[in-house]
Amino acid sequence: MTSSGASNEAGAVVPPSGPDDTPAVMTPVLTRRWASPQSWSIATYRKLDGYTALAAALKTEPGRLVELMKNSGLRGRGGAGFPTGLKWSFLPPPDGKPRYLVVNADEGEPGTCKDIPLMMADPHSLIEGCIITCYAIGSQLAAIYVRGEAVQAMRRVAQAVREAKERGFLGKNILGSGFDCEIIVHAGAGAYICGEETALLDSLEGLRGQPRLKPPFPAVAGLYARPTVVNNVETIASVPVIVAGGSDWYRQMGTEKSPGPKIFSLSGHVTRPGQYEAPMGTTLRQLLAAAGGMKDGIPLKFFTPGGSSTPIFTPAQLDVPLSFDDVAAAGSMLGTTALMCFNETVSVPWAVWKWLEFYKHESCGKCTPCREGTWWLAQVLRRVVSGRGVMADLDTLTDAASNIFGRAFCALGDGAATPVTSAFLHFRSEFEDLVTGRTPPVIGTRELVGAH
Amino acid sequence: MSVDVPAGQSRADAESNIPVPNQRLGIPEFLYTGTVFDEVTRGQTEEIIAKYPQQRSALLPLLHLVQSVEGFVSADGIAFCADRLNLTIAEVEAVATFYTMYKREPCGQHLVSVCTNALCAVLGGDAILSRLSGHLGIGPDETAGEPGTEGSITLEHAECLAACDHGPVVTVNYEYYDNQTPESALELVTELQAGRKPHPTRGAPLTDFRTTEREIAGIFSDLADQVNAPTASEETLRGNEIADRLRQTAPSMPESYEMPPLPERK
Numbered sequence: 044m045t046s047s048g049a050s051n052e053a054g055a056v057v058p059p060s061g062p063d064d065t066p067a068v069m070t071p072v073l074t075r076r077w078a079s080p081q082s083w084s085i086a087t088y089r090k091l092d093g094y095t096a097l098a099a100a101l102k103t104e105p106g107r108l109v110e111l112m113k114n115s116g117l118r119g120r121g122g123a124g125f126p127t128g129l130k131w132s133f134l135p136p137p138d139g140k141p142r143y144l145v146v147n148a149d150e151g152e153p154g155t156c157k158d159i160p161l162m163m164a165d166p167h168s169l170i171e172g173c174i175i176t177c178y179a180i181g182s183q184l185a186a187i188y189v190r191g192e193a194v195q196a197m198r199r200v201a202q203a204v205r206e207a208k209e210r211g212f213l214g215k216n217i218l219g220s221g222f223d224c225e226i227i228v229h230a231g232a233g234a235y236i237c238g239e240e241t242a243l244l245d246s247l248e249g250l251r252g253q254p255r256l257k258p259p260f261p262a263v264a265g266l267y268a269r270p271t272v273v274n275n276v277e278t279i280a281s282v283p284v285i286v287a288g289g290s291d292w293y294r295q296m297g298t299e300k301s302p303g304p305k306i307f308s309l310s311g312h313v314t315r316p317g318q319y320e321a322p323m324g325t326t327l328r329q330l331l332a333a334a335g336g337m338k339d340g341i342p343l344k345f346f347t348p349g350g351s352s353t354p355i356f357t358p359a360q361l362d363v364p365l366s367f368d369d370v371a372a373a374g375s376m377l378g379t380t381a382l383m384c385f386n387e388t389v390s391v392p393w394a395v396w397k398w399l400e401f402y403k404h405e406s407c408g409k410c411t412p413c414r415e416g417t418w419w420l421a422q423v424l425r426r427v428v429s430g431r432g433v434m435a436d437l438d439t440l441t442d443a444a445s446n447i448f449g450r451a452f453c454a455l456g457d458g459a460a461t462p463v464t465s466a467f468l469h470f471r472s473e474f475e476d477l478v479t480g481r482t483p484p485v486i487g488t489r490e491l492v493g494a495h
Numbered sequence: 496m497s498v499d500v501p502a503g504q505s506r507a508d509a510e511s512n513i514p515v516p517n518q519r520l521g522i523p524e525f526l527y528t529g530t531v532f533d534e535v536t537r538g539q540t541e542e543i544i545a546k547y548p549q550q551r552s553a554l555l556p557l558l559h560l561v562q563s564v565e566g567f568v569s570a571d572g573i574a575f576c577a578d579r580l581n582l583t584i585a586e587v588e589a590v591a592t593f594y595t596m597y598k599r600e601p602c603g604q605h606l607v608s609v610c611t612n613a614l615c616a617v618l619g620g621d622a623i624l625s626r627l628s629g630h631l632g633i634g635p636d637e638t639a640g641e642p643g644t645e646g647s648i649t650l651e652h653a654e655c656l657a658a659c660d661h662g663p664v665v666t667v668n669y670e671y672y673d674n675q676t677p678e679s680a681l682e683l684v685t686e687l688q689a690g691r692k693p694h695p696t697r698g699a700p701l702t703d704f705r706t707t708e709r710e711i712a713g714i715f716s717d718l719a720d721q722v723n724a725p726t727a728s729e730e731t732l733r734g735n736e737i738a739d740r741l742r743q744t745a746p747s748m749p750e751s752y753e754m755p756p757l758p759e760r761k
Contacts, residue, residue: 069738070745078735083722103754110755116619141548153612153655163697163726184548191596191711192557192656194669195698195726201715221645227546230711232555233595235654249554249580251593267549289752296745304745306734311614315732319662333737351613383614383659397613401654407593476709 066333087205088167096283108179114290116302121275124367131450133262144185152350154381157277162196166203172279235405250259254453297323299367312386324364349378352458354465403457413456418445430484525570563708601642608653626677670698
């Protein structure tokens, strides 16, 4: 981790037979309707088994659906990987007053691009998932908080709600079961922080989107201070298939502790970037093999396993199974399986600076470490990449990052510190070379004027 | 608030002889326009409020709605929202200044956003922004042409637009124009300036910033038509293409299974 500049220092275990570079095998479950004509329409959805899980769910006791979800081992697809069934079971017993389901569709973590295609291509899977989830947790109202900029996704979801209502899947006495349910489609207004569940709730209540102090957790006091389940789009869209196939079927895919299929989003210097749905535990090496490898054959330098807030990996981690536990054991986080791949031409300090400009812009300002820290990090990084840094800047970066990490109100602060600390772990020499002048500045002074 | 403020001036301009002191302190200002929101907008306002269990939840959509009327959020728009939701001006301003999508300067007919986050930037996003900036003769967050007139364009750099597999990404009024180059983006902007509306790579036919803002507020017209615009790009369907070609599937579901029993009460 010193000045050698080598990127393969984190010692991944390579099997004796050599790395497994067979292409990843696709398991289309959530994506299986995406290529169908008019995949977003209720006609297509129903032709491909849509709303059959709802009919089955409404004949089941709600508590048994929660058990089913626990048994399936489904873990939250929004980044944290919290067991979904367990989250549902945290709601206090019904007291006759409202409780809510809130769907986090505020996709914005750099690199993450799975929920918007899902909502565009198969909005009814999200709607059916919402209705089943509401039934299971005893809620009669779901709100889908869609990122404000995602206008076409919003249209598709709004139209899906209308269609579902016309066909009697939403509204009063759904399919004659006596169960009532409504869905609100709500647009955000451009604030990354609203992807944090409690900030999202404040935003949905018409406030500045700033995180709340926990506890109380949303399960106890969420939307309008009532018991609330907040789940990601991909999580809720998984509910109908689990109800349809059962937990044993679901567990045939993925790993013991991270079951199921996962939508992996490959982006960057990849020959064929895009969405690949494969079992949890697939490796980036296998995914790259399926995606035609690195673009123009220029080797991989670093990648994020799950968005810019997750510590970067180097080619040494190409064989880490992409599951929640395996990635954590290797020192990062699975996050949103946003696999941003950068080739050898990319300056790590430059990428980290760009990310920090993002976190600086998106810090909500509620807590001091994040509000002040992200500004300092961005400023110092800017100085380093423009070739005007001094060695003490690198200590300042380490110091500031470690003072943010674990001390901020929410995960945004941790996410902002992460690119700095993980880049220092693998590529500290690149920062040093910029300071000593061994490598020329990455950005000129001219470019700095008016940048961000 | 009681001061009679000429259109286009800020409250600070009007209330004080000292030239805009608040701007020096960095306190955001909202321009007065004298706009009176008509019956149609009032009707839409009621429609939006009625969707929510508690009316304050309608604030974000209402700010989008007043922005769709004026092309930005004015002091009059703020007052309108405050009035409809029984909030103070300060409460509404606090929200309007928090979110990036609410513009405090009149926006052009089109809002062109260029992603300059690390991934898009390295693929060409920075070069796209600088090419467009040079062509339009403006920096980010500025408008070329008279706001609201045909062909006027507000340029902004955007953070991740959640289309990373299509990078570098440009959006116009939040509709996706994927896989851009400086040349293609320049051509796009030139078309927009000429009053034409090239079709997004994924999304409904392009309208203008204000029309899109109304939809974001939740007021849709012709929704059934607009959802028909194709969005299934090559990138989105990569996994499907492989599965189809190599006949790969998920394990097949069982005919039936036993739903787990309720846990035993402790």
